[in-house]
Amino acid sequence: xxxxxxxxxxxxxxxxDPLILGAQVSIGLSLVAIIFALTFFKKWKWLWTExxxxxxxxxxxxxYIIASLLMLFRGGVDAxxxxxxxxxxxxxxxxxxxxNAIFTTHGVIMILxxxxxxxxxxxxxxxPLQIGARDVAFPxxxxxxxxxxxxxxxxxxxxxxxxxxPDAGWLAYPxxxxxxxxxxxxxxxxxxxxxxxxxxxxxxxxxxxVTILKMRAPGMKLMQMPMFIWSxxxxxxxxxxxxxxxTVTLFLLFLDRYLGAHFFxxxxxxxxxxxxxxxxxxxxxxVYIVILPAFGIFSEVVSTFSKKKxxxxxxxxxxxxxxxxxxxxxxxxxxxxxxxxxxxNAFFAITTMLIAIPTGVKVFNxxxxxxxxxxxxxxxxxWAVAFIPCFVVGGMTGVMxxxxxADFQFHNSYFLIAHFHQVLxxxxxxxxxxxxxxxxxxxxxxxLHEGLGKWAFWFWNIGFYVCFMPQYxxxxxxxxxxxxxxxxxxxxxxxxVISTVGAFLxxxxxxxxxxxxxxxxxxxxxxxxxxxxxxxxxxxSIPSPAPLYNFARLPQVRxxxxxxxxxxxxxxxxxxKPLAPLEPIHMPKNSGIxxxxxxxWFTAGFGFVWDWxxxxxxxxxxxxxxMLARSFxxxxxxxxxxxxxxxxxxxxxxxx
Amino acid sequence: xxxAINKPAAGSHGGHGAGHGGxxxxxxxxxxxxxxxxxxxxxxxxxxxGTLFATFVVLRLNTDGGPTGAELIELNGIIISTFILLxxxxxxxxxxxxxxxxxxxxxILWLAITxxxxxxxxxxxxxxxxxxxxxxxTIGTSAYWSAFFTLxxxxxxxxxxxLVWMVALxxxxxxxGITPVTKRKVGIISLYWHFLDVVxxxxxxxxxxxxxx
Numbered sequence: 001x002x003x004x005x006x007x008x009x010x011x012x013x014x015x016x017d018p019l020i021l022g023a024q025v026s027i028g029l030s031l032v033a034i035i036f037a038l039t040f041f042k043k044w045k046w047l048w049t050e051x052x053x054x055x056x057x058x059x060x061x062x063x064y065i066i067a068s069l070l071m072l073f074r075g076g077v078d079a080x081x082x083x084x085x086x087x088x089x090x091x092x093x094x095x096x097x098x099x100n101a102i103f104t105t106h107g108v109i110m111i112l113x114x115x116x117x118x119x120x121x122x123x124x125x126x127x128p129l130q131i132g133a134r135d136v137a138f139p140x141x142x143x144x145x146x147x148x149x150x151x152x153x154x155x156x157x158x159x160x161x162x163x164x165x166p167d168a169g170w171l172a173y174p175x176x177x178x179x180x181x182x183x184x185x186x187x188x189x190x191x192x193x194x195x196x197x198x199x200x201x202x203x204x205x206x207x208x209x210v211t212i213l214k215m216r217a218p219g220m221k222l223m224q225m226p227m228f229i230w231s232x233x234x235x236x237x238x239x240x241x242x243x244x245x246x247t248v249t250l251f252l253l254f255l256d257r258y259l260g261a262h263f264f265x266x267x268x269x270x271x272x273x274x275x276x277x278x279x280x281x282x283x284x285x286x287v288y289i290v291i292l293p294a295f296g297i298f299s300e301v302v303s304t305f306s307k308k309k310x311x312x313x314x315x316x317x318x319x320x321x322x323x324x325x326x327x328x329x330x331x332x333x334x335x336x337x338x339x340x341x342x343x344x345n346a347f348f349a350i351t352t353m354l355i356a357i358p359t360g361v362k363v364f365n366x367x368x369x370x371x372x373x374x375x376x377x378x379x380x381x382x383w384a385v386a387f388i389p390c391f392v393v394g395g396m397t398g399v400m401x402x403x404x405x406a407d408f409q410f411h412n413s414y415f416l417i418a419h420f421h422q423v424l425x426x427x428x429x430x431x432x433x434x435x436x437x438x439x440x441x442x443x444x445x446x447x448l449h450e451g452l453g454k455w456a457f458w459f460w461n462i463g464f465y466v467c468f469m470p471q472y473x474x475x476x477x478x479x480x481x482x483x484x485x486x487x488x489x490x491x492x493x494x495x496x497v498i499s500t501v502g503a504f505l506x507x508x509x510x511x512x513x514x515x516x517x518x519x520x521x522x523x524x525x526x527x528x529x530x531x532x533x534x535x536x537x538x539x540x541s542i543p544s545p546a547p548l549y550n551f552a553r554l555p556q557v558r559x560x561x562x563x564x565x566x567x568x569x570x571x572x573x574x575x576x577k578p579l580a581p582l583e584p585i586h587m588p589k590n591s592g593i594x595x596x597x598x599x600x601w602f603t604a605g606f607g608f609v610w611d612w613x614x615x616x617x618x619x620x621x622x623x624x625x626x627m628l629a630r631s632f633x634x635x636x637x638x639x640x641x642x643x644x645x646x647x648x649x650x651x652x653x654x655x656x
Numbered sequence: 657x658x659x660a661i662n663k664p665a666a667g668s669h670g671g672h673g674a675g676h677g678g679x680x681x682x683x684x685x686x687x688x689x690x691x692x693x694x695x696x697x698x699x700x701x702x703x704x705x706g707t708l709f710a711t712f713v714v715l716r717l718n719t720d721g722g723p724t725g726a727e728l729i730e731l732n733g734i735i736i737s738t739f740i741l742l743x744x745x746x747x748x749x750x751x752x753x754x755x756x757x758x759x760x761x762x763x764i765l766w767l768a769i770t771x772x773x774x775x776x777x778x779x780x781x782x783x784x785x786x787x788x789x790x791x792x793x794t795i796g797t798s799a800y801w802s803a804f805f806t807l808x809x810x811x812x813x814x815x816x817x818x819l820v821w822m823v824a825l826x827x828x829x830x831x832x833g834i835t836p837v838t839k840r841k842v843g844i845i846s847l848y849w850h851f852l853d854v855v856x857x858x859x860x861x862x863x864x865x866x867x868x869x
Contacts, residue, residue: 137689206696214689240696244703252711255806260796262720263711263806269718269799278707624820631824634837 014164017098019081024161053590055139057124058546060146062443064121065436067150071114074157076510078106083467083503086496089488099484100167101186105160107170112194113153115290115424118432120149120204122293123232125443126435127208129539129546130226132217132555137210139588140636145200145207147598152197155605159189163609166190169482171279172253174264174272179257185609188257192605195250196598198243205239208232217538220557223317226537227303227310230317231296234324235289241328242285249278258608273338280331288327291423292320294431295362298384301434302366304533305381306373309561312365319358319365326355336407345404352402359395363388378533379453383434386461390426394419397472412482415475418468425464433460441532445544446524452516459509467502470495536564543652549585549640552649582646584639591636597626687840694844698851701814705855708807709862716867718799725804728791729784729868737780738860741815744773745853748846755842760833763842764826770849771822774815781812804863811859814852821845 014020038044051059081102085094094102124142128135136142159165166186168177175181177190212233216225253275255261262268264275303310310316332340332348366388375381397419401410410416441447474495479486486492531540538555539546541563556577559565570576604619606612748770754762785805788794795805825845829838 138693202700206693206700209696210689210693214685214692240700241703244700245707248704248707248711252802252806255795255802261802261806262718262796262799263715263802267720268796268802269715269720270802271714271718271799274711274714278711628820628824631821632828634832 012162014161019098020161027161048592049590052595053143053592055135055143055588055590055594056548057128057136057139057142058443060142061121061124061126063146064117064124064149065443067153068114068116068118068121071109071117071153073510075106075109075114076507078102078109080503080507082106083500085484086486087500088497089486089490089493091485094484096484097167100482101160101165103482104166104169104172104190105156108156108166108190108194110424111170111286111290112197113149113156115428115432116197116201117149117153118436119235119290119293120145120201122297122432122435122439123204123208126228126439126539127211127232128215129442129542129550130229130537131212131215131220132538132551132557133211133215134550134554134585135588136207137215138207140591140594140630141203141207143591144594144597145204147594148200148203148601149197151598151602152193152195152200152605154193155196155602155609156189156193159186159193163189171283173279174253174256174270174275175266177253178265180265188254188609191250191254191257192608195247195254196601196605198246198250200598201239202243202247205236205243208236209240212236217551217555217557220562223314224557224560224562226296226561227299227313227316228293228296230320231292231294231299234320235292238285238289238292238324238327242282242289245278246282246286249275249282252278254608258611276335276338277331280334281328284331284334285324285327287420287424288323290428291431292324294387294428294435295320297431297435297438298366298387299369300537301380301384301438302369303561304438304535305376305378305384306370307534308369308373310365311368311371312361313560315361316365319361322358323355326351326358330355333402333404333407336404337411342404349402349404353399356395356399363392378437379448379450379457380434380438380533382454382457383430383437386457387426387430387434390422390430390461390464394422394426398423410475412480413475414471414479414481417481418471418475421468421471422464425468430460438533439539441527442530442539442544442546446520446527447532448520449516449523452512452519456509456512456516459505459512463502463505463507463509465502466505467499470499470502474499531563536561538563541566547648547652549587549645552582552585552645553580582642584641585645586637586639588637589635591630593626593630597623600626687836690840691843691847694847698847701851705807705810705858708803708810709858712803712807712863715799715803719801720798722798722801723791723793725800725863726868728788728793729864730787731864731868733780733784734860734864737777737784738856740773740780741777741853741856744770744777745850747773748849752842752846755834755839758834760829763834764829767822767826767829767842771819771826774819774822774849778812778815778819781808785809808859808863811852811855814855818845818848818852821848 013024038047051063054060081094082099085091085099124136127133163185166172166177166182166189168182168187168190172187172190177187212225212229252261252263256263256265256270262270264270264272266272299310299316329351330348332338332344333352336345336348366384377385397415401407401416401419437448437453474492477490477492477495479490479492486496527544530543532544533540538557541555542551555562566577600619600622602619603622604616607615607617607619747766751763751766751770754766788801793801795802822845825838825841828841832838
């Protein structure tokens with residue numbers, strides 16, 4: 001019995017690597033610590049009723065952001081491990097297998113479990129507040145989206161201590177990712193982790209489109225929406241067209257591995273190149289899905305901190321929408337070298353270059369917004385300003401890559417690595433940081449320490465250039481991606497050392513940010529005015545953090561930047577809008593079903609990975625039961641009575 | 657459309673905000689919003705099936721020297737099941753008409769007929785799959801059969817989900833009658849059902865007519 005158990009455990013857990021053993025021990029210890037703390041402080045019930053079952057978009061947003069920052073930590077540790085391995089020739093810090101696993105999980109985690117949830121977190125917190133709504137269109141579905149993401153991410157992450165990490169690259173090209181190339185369980189964790197969280201992303205896309213189109217405050221026309229809302233809309237439209245392709249692609253790969261189908265295998269008539277086409281038909285729009293909201297954030301931040309209306313509103317809307325359209329016609333530029341022929345390559349080269357045009361329009365719009373503005377360099381604005389040169393360089397190297405004949409030289413080299421890190425860090429990460437700093441007071445009701453934020457900013461920026469500029473040169477010197485080591489005579493060492501130093505500077509920057517948050521919590525100073533930055537849009541017209549129902553009275557919108565105009569009118573002494581009487585507010589009830597249903601998906605996914613039939617049946621059965629339970633429940637909402645609104649408002653506004 | 661809704665004069669504005677409109681009107685807005693959300697879901701489902709169709713078309717000749725569809729598939733059964741599914745689309749339309757007339761009994765009756773036709777369709781599909789497996793064509797036989805079983809099977813899975821959903825809805829209708837909420841639910845499932853019918857017409861054309869005849 002004991003021997004059997006031992007044998008099982010040795011298969012179940014990943015063994016034999018001191019780094020992973022350390023991780024296992026520390027994960028085990030922190031789990032015990034969390035369970036102990038929750039029990040000791042009697043917080044289980046609080047956790048369940050206030051957070052796990054909450055359908056409040058603000059709380060869901062905060063949970064997204066916490067999860068994404070944890071994932072940023074894990075993805076960042078992966079990155080530092082890689083940079084350590086590459087710091088000198090012939091190092092044996094990580095063996096080849098371990099290195100493969102780490103660059104795979106680094107990519108998946110940073111895109112799907114860091115950038116996406118950070119983006120969804122900001123959507124959740126900001127969108128209803130900016131359009132003057134009380135929640136998203138489907139709060140229950142919203143909670144389900146979050147938990148599907150969360151359990152998907154957990155399923156993916158658990159693979160490095162249980163069963164083994166995926167190691168076929170972040171997009172898992174077959175035939176390597178087929179059973180013949182990756183017989184281990186890692187690839188199955190990959191498929192199910194991404195599949196489950198992908199369904200959540202799809203639902204979020206639908207949810208926010210309906211929210212934006214149907215729930216804007218009375219009077220707010222489409223062309224009066226804040227630019228962030230436009231960017232969310234364009235991103236969500238891209239989501240609902242792109243994510244189903246991912247769902248199908250992963251499902252087909254699953255069928256290949258699980259039922260022996262022949263979609264992408266080398267034998268049986270399968271076609272691996274079809275996978276590469278399909279995954280990039282999702283994958284390329286995906287990078288626009290994450291960058292578009294960052295463009296929206298920059299528009300808000302630049303306009304607020306320049307004290308000017310956004311320059312070129314209509315051209316900005318047009319640029320966002322045309323990018324989300326063109327993003328579906330560029331996928332083949334990821335594999336010009338596949339041999340599709342000159343005509344196909346020419347088509348995709350041109351569509352790729354076309355995207356640079358609307359992007360350029362945006363850059364000029366931001367610059368002209370700043371021109372002759374009264375600029376304040378608070379932390380959000382610093383990120384926005386740092387983004388512009390960084391993204392322009394990243395964009396230009398992108399255009400270089402899009403030149404199909406030249407791409408045969410750049411393909412899969414460190415030049416490419418430097419390019420996409422420059423647009424993803426310089427664009428997406430800088431953008432979301434700007435958003436996080438900008439809306440932090442709205443989320444939590446206190447500001448972050450500016451000085452520490454500036455330290456973090458400079459370390460991030462300097463670290464970024466030190467890390468990635470040498471990689472362009474390394475790529476041109478012939479260093480290819482995904483090599484776990486190189487020889488002395490290649491002459492790559494000096495630049496690699498510099499690059500590693502830069503990576504650690506960014507690691508230091510992250511520590512500054514953690515310190516900044518901890519410091520700001522310790523010296524908590526309530527932000528009394530809801531309008532932390534003298535803002536322009538509706539979210540700044542209500543107290544921070546916003547009450548459960550957001551707006552006691554729904555705002556009547558008259559113009560773009562309505563809150564700013566309102567303040568201008570007030571300053572001129574014009575009479576304020578008459579206040580409508582309060583009415584009971586219709587709110588959705590909390591529900592445990594999203595959490596339980598997602599846990600059931602996790603169970604089913606885990607069962608599929610190990611091929612434990614009982615677990616698959618249990619998980620999928622649980623999913624069906626949860627769906628039916630939801631369908632049969634009719635008592636899903638309630639009203640907040642007027643006197644309760646009055647009390648809450650008096651308490652919130654009374655402290656002014 | 658959205659702008660019209662947001663005119664203050666219209667008196668209502670979707671969502672969980674209690675505004676000028678009465679509670680009844682607000683309820684109506686919420687149900688309309690859910691129907692709109694379902695239309696968006698159908699877009700995603702179109703893409704999902706579109707991807708499967710593209711896969712099938714790419715792999716349609718890759719039989720790897722094994723059996724082809726034309727050799728094994730018997731078209732007669734497929735034509736019968738096509739007519740059954742098309743009829744079920746008609747009966748689901750009739751059930752919505754009954755609902756609009758306010759007849760709860762008629763609504764449940766026609767939904768039940770629709771579900772029975774759907775079940776018959778699934779029965780025939782399972783029988784066809786068993787026949788094919790018996791003849792030696794499984795999902796692992798070749799790329800052609802992988803794509804065939806996945807595309808047709810995904811449609812069948814959708815129909816099965818619809819069946820469970822329909823039964824659940826009939827139970828809710830018998831308990832609660834025709835309310836704004838159940839009305840919206842019936843509307844959504846009939847959308848879903850017509851959608852699956854349209855998908856089937858493409859399956860029938862591309863997989864069976866073009867592939868087998």
